Amino acid sequence: MKTKQLLLGLAASATLATMASAQIVGSRHDFSSNSWSDGEICKPCHTPHFAMADLPRLWNHELTTATNYILHEGSGTVEDDFDLISRLCLSCHDGTVALDSFGGQTGTEFIPSSANLGVDFTNDHPVGSDALYPPDPQPSWWAGAFNDPSTFPSRVGLEDWVDPNGVTQKVVGCATCHNPHNRDGFDLLNISNNASALCLTCHIK
Ligand code: HEC
Ligand code: HEC
Ligand code: HEC
Ligand code: HEC
Numbered sequence: 001m002k003t004k005q006l007l008l009g010l011a012a013s014a015t016l017a018t019m020a021s022a023q024i025v026g027s028r029h030d031f032s033s034n035s036w037s038d039g040e041i042c043k044p045c046h047t048p049h050f051a052m053a054d055l056p057r058l059w060n061h062e063l064t065t066a067t068n069y070i071l072h073e074g075s076g077t078v079e080d081d082f083d084l085i086s087r088l089c090l091s092c093h094d095g096t097v098a099l100d101s102f103g104g105q106t107g108t109e110f111i112p113s114s115a116n117l118g119v120d121f122t123n124d125h126p127v128g129s130d131a132l133y134p135p136d137p138q139p140s141w142w143a144g145a146f147n148d149p150s151t152f153p154s155r156v157g158l159e160d161w162v163d164p165n166g167v168t169q170k171v172v173g174c175a176t177c178h179n180p181h182n183r184d185g186f187d188l189l190n191i192s193n194n195a196s197a198l199c200l201t202c203h204i205k
Contacts (some may be wrong), residue, residue, distance in 0.1 A: 027182035036100035082128035083159035131172035
């Protein structure tokens with residue numbers, strides 16, 4: 001009886017481990033083995049208490065305020081030209097704020113170059129003010145080029161960006177394509193990009 005319970009227990013924890021490894025544990029965003037992370041997974045990004053005021057998702061990481069962005073449509077700033085969730089990502093990924101600048105401390109460890117997008121976005125997929133998604137009704141020039149957002153798989157969503165006139169627009173943001181928790185093992189993407197499925201969500205090609 002005892003052996004059977006033990007085996008069941010092991011089976012249950014093995015299942016949990018498998019499920020967990022398809023999520024953030026062991027993913028490129030699991031920094032718990034890096035000394036700068038305090039040995040925790042969530043803490044570089046979230047905190048249960050004393051999160052940064054005015055930011056969503058119990059955010060714990062210092063935000064970038066870079067003002068020298070180069071966008072497809074000209075110069076810009078991270079605060080004016082990106083949706084809020086993209087700004088959370090860029091607080092590590094534009095390389096201007098240290099990875100270990102969280103919980104109110106100022107860190108010294110910066111993102112590796114392979115994941116550093118920098119502030120020049122002219123060689124990146126348009127995001128934010130560069131990537132307004134068609135308002136409803138669609139202007140005629142969108143027809144035949146882009147799919148209607150109502151046809152997107154539920155995991156692919158547009159982000160809200162407040163334009164200079166204070167109007168909230170739907171735009172492509174980092175979280176349109178990515179999930180920071182490595183959802184279902186798709187390498188930090190929201191859906192698999194096999195056969196370019198993610199790209200074809202929007203582009204009619
Ligand atoms: C590298 C940064 C990072 C790490 C590490 C991280 N998260 Fe997140 N998390 C984010 C970002 C960015 C968002 C906002 C994404 C969005 O709203 O689309 C988010 C959103 C969330 C949300 C709300 C939306 C959702 O996906 O349910 C929860 C809950 C959450 N995280 C929990 C956790 C937990 C628990 C951990 C640790 C096991 C963790 N996160 C680790 C960056 C991170
Ligand atoms: C706390 C800092 C931090 C935040 C916040 C963060 N990341 Fe990362 N991210 C990293 C680091 C560091 C790496 C590189 C890990 C490595 O090279 O092993 C990485 C890796 C990645 C990768 C994989 C790169 C590769 O080479 O495969 C993607 C994609 C990514 N991040 C997207 C995002 C998105 C999207 C967000 C916001 C939703 C985000 N990250 C928020 C620190 C962060
Ligand atoms: C239109 C979809 C899309 C958007 C928007 C997007 N990404 Fe990606 N990103 C991808 C795809 C697809 C990959 C390749 C992933 C792979 O091959 O595993 C990728 C790769 C990456 C990588 C790995 C390094 C590289 O250049 O290959 C990082 C880091 C990253 N993205 C971060 C971000 C951040 C931060 C944002 C927001 C500023 C963002 N991405 C916006 C689709 C997107
Ligand atoms: C959520 C919708 C969406 C997804 C997913 C998406 N795109 Fe886009 N893409 C856009 C929008 C919006 C623009 C900007 C159109 C404009 O303003 O001219 C754009 C622009 C582009 C451009 C033109 C860039 C330029 O320099 O003008 C290319 C190329 C492109 N996307 C390729 C891709 C690829 C490859 C993928 C998959 C990795 C992808 N897109 C995924 C919406 C999307």
